[in-house]
Amino acid sequence: NAGVTQTPKFQVLKTGQSMTLQCAQDMNHEYMSWYRQDPGMGLRLIHYSVGAGITDQGEVPNGYNVSRSTTEDFPLRLLSAAPSQTSVYFCASGRYTEAFFGQGTRLTVV
């Protein structure tokens, strides 16, 4: 079972570059979300989606865009990378009371 698949697993960006983190799920979940994890701060919600065509902001949305054209895919776009966006990014899908996480993308912005 694939579950939630994130790509890439590692990425180094230069300040100002843009990129898209991919997330796909094969569990037919309506709810998907993106988090960033920084040391000592747990996971913070960036954006979420309750279904195809519907997205909303989480706790720390600035500098990130999302779209949800299909139930399966929920890409996260960094518009102009900044060193403050160095973090580990996790995509999750599932119900609000049961989130299934991908393995994460470790992003470094230099």
Added chain:
Amino acid sequence: TQLLEQSPQFLSIQEGENLTVYCNSSSVFSSLQWYRQEPGEGPVLLVTVVTGGEVKKLKRLTFQFGDARKDSSLHITAAQPGDTGLYLCAGTNNAGNMLTFGGGTRLMVKP
């Protein structure tokens, strides 16, 4: 923003000892979850508690949801090295559309 505070942040114990991790908030949550995360992996759900005062057991792990649904605890009996990891609590808001995570408790169990 609803905040969840976990304590302690770090815990290092010997195999066989008991421990309790706490998750506290001033906000009410419709449900609360506990996750365990290992290095290089995403968090994995351990349990969800929904009802105030609810107690759930998962082998040597006991989870409790506070009566007012503002806090929770995780108790591990006779800890084993395989319990080592980052334990995260997370609460669902009343609208049911957002999950807020605590800062985590990093547990190390030494053989």
